[in-house]
Amino acid sequence: MYDVVIVGSGPAGANLARLIGDKYKVLLIDKRDLESQNPKNFANKCCGGLLAPDAQKMIAKLGLGIPKDILVDPQLFAVRAIDLTNNLERLYQRFYFNMDREKFDRWLVSIVPTGVDKKFNSFFKNFAEIPGGYEIGYIYNGQETSTKTRVIVGADGAFSKLRKFISKDINIPEKYISIQEWCESPDYIPYFTAIFDEEISDFYSWVIPKENYLLLGAALRPRENTREKYNLLKTKLTQIGFNFHNKIKTEGAYIYRPKKVSQFYVGRDGIALVGEAAGAISPSSAEGISYALKSSLYLAQSLEDGIDGFLDRYKQKVKDIKVNLLIKNLKSPAMYNPLLRQLAMKSGLQSIK
Template sequence: MYDIVIVGAGPAGSNLARLIGEKYKVLLIDKRDLENESSKNRINKCCGGLLAPDAQRMIAKLGLGVPKDILVDPQLFSVRTIDLTNNLERLYQRFYYNMDREKFDRWLVSILPTGIDKKFNSFFKSFAKIPGGYQIKYIYNGQEISARTRVIVGADGAISKLRKSMSKDINIPQRYISIQEWFECSSSMPYFTAIFDEEISDFYSWVIPKDNYLLLGSALRPRENTREKYDILKTKLTPLGFNFGNKIKTEGAFIYRPKKVSQFYIGRDGIALVGEAAGAISPSSAEGISYALKSSLYLAQSLDEGIDGFLDRYKQKIKDIKLNLIIKNLKSPAMYNPFLRQLAMKSGFQSIK
């Protein structure tokens, strides 16, 4: 019998477990093996691996410091913005920590309290209401295991099985497919590149240097010739000096893009959602780590006063996340409307040479 079962050991799930692990009996489940680096079950998160300023502030607020072995070269202080639709280009000063995302997740797991029961290589299967809480089922090393818990927390991202299982009537954010490929690259590129092209996507694409590799990614609408559009993107970028030579690997994932506050959903009864599973992710940049850390902090603070009434307290605390999502959506037209983006980039406002 557990007090709390957390499904997903990314930044949201691990941070929540760290904050409540001394007070509650916690089970943490993840399909990856985040303790054994030599594991054959290596499932990498499809992520650009950049810590944006909002995420940096949250890490500082949590009293944490990122170990230097998580960081990779180069550290990035500018964004090269390429508007293929309007044939424009600008450079803007921004500050990102460039990191190894898998090492980041492993680090968060490594600082968990020792009393937490961790089940990696595990797949959440189902839950059922029982007196006093829930019975969950999950697959661990090929074997189905049952456990009882008072509370379930979904920290399982944009394909959250918990969110989907709770109700089909829940307003789901718009879903995109993120495709990202890694290429060998010997030359240094000292900036993060953001690419806008309505022919490819109504969201955006990116190029990120990472040690001796170059990452090309794009957020694409599902079932709209996603692979073909990704290949067109590569073709368009080649004349601009990007060399996509020897490909090392391909990653993919679903990502949410919340367009309405109603799509940010934190749960019901004894089931809570945090991070992207709740719809907490930037609709303008798809940055999610800061939202994962903030929402899990708020849930931990709500649980600190006890399990009874914790969702009501959580609902009050996340009001600033809702406001932030509203502001991000108001900002989006300046980035994603071709005419407004053209005006902003032509003005040169806040750009650098």
């Protein structure tokens, strides 16, 4: 009988396990193998691997420091914004850490207390209420198994099975498909790139230099010719000078885009949601690591006084996340409304030459 079973060991799940692992009996499960150096089946997180200032602040607040081998070249301090709809460009100073996302997740798992049980290569299937808690079913190394717990935490991202089970698809944030290709690149590019094009998406696309590669990614609406639009994006960027040689691999994932505060949902009864599973992700930039770390910290603090009443305490603590999401949604039109974006970029406000 566990006190807490955490489904998903990305930043939200791993950080929660780290914070409560010495107080509670915890089981951490994930479909990836984040401990083996040569995993049999490892799916990389589809992520540009940029650590935003808000995430840097949370890492500082948690009293952590990132090992240098997680960072990758080049470390850049500018973002080139390309508005293909309005045929405009600007350069803006920004402070992101360029990192290896897989190594970042592995590092967070490596600092989880040794008393936490970790079951990787595991797929969560279902749960049932039992006296005193829940029984969950999952597949571990190909074998179906089950265990009992007082609390379940969903840290399983935008395709959260737990959220689907407990919310009945009510107030689910809008889903996008993130597609990202890694291509060999002999060129040195001294900036990250954000692309806005209404023909491609009402969200945004990105180009990120990483070691000897260029990452080309886009957040696209599902079931709207996503592959064709991605290829069109690549063609348009090639025409303005980008070179995408020798594709190495393609990654894909669903991401949430919460456009209403009501789409942020932290769970019910003895089931809590953290990170993107709760809808905690920026609707303007799709940055999620800071929200993952913050929501998992709040949940850990809510469990400090015991399990009884923890969810009510958690709901109180996350009010500032709701306010933050509201502010981000109020700012989004300046980025995603073509006319407002045109006015902002033409003004040159906060841009650099």
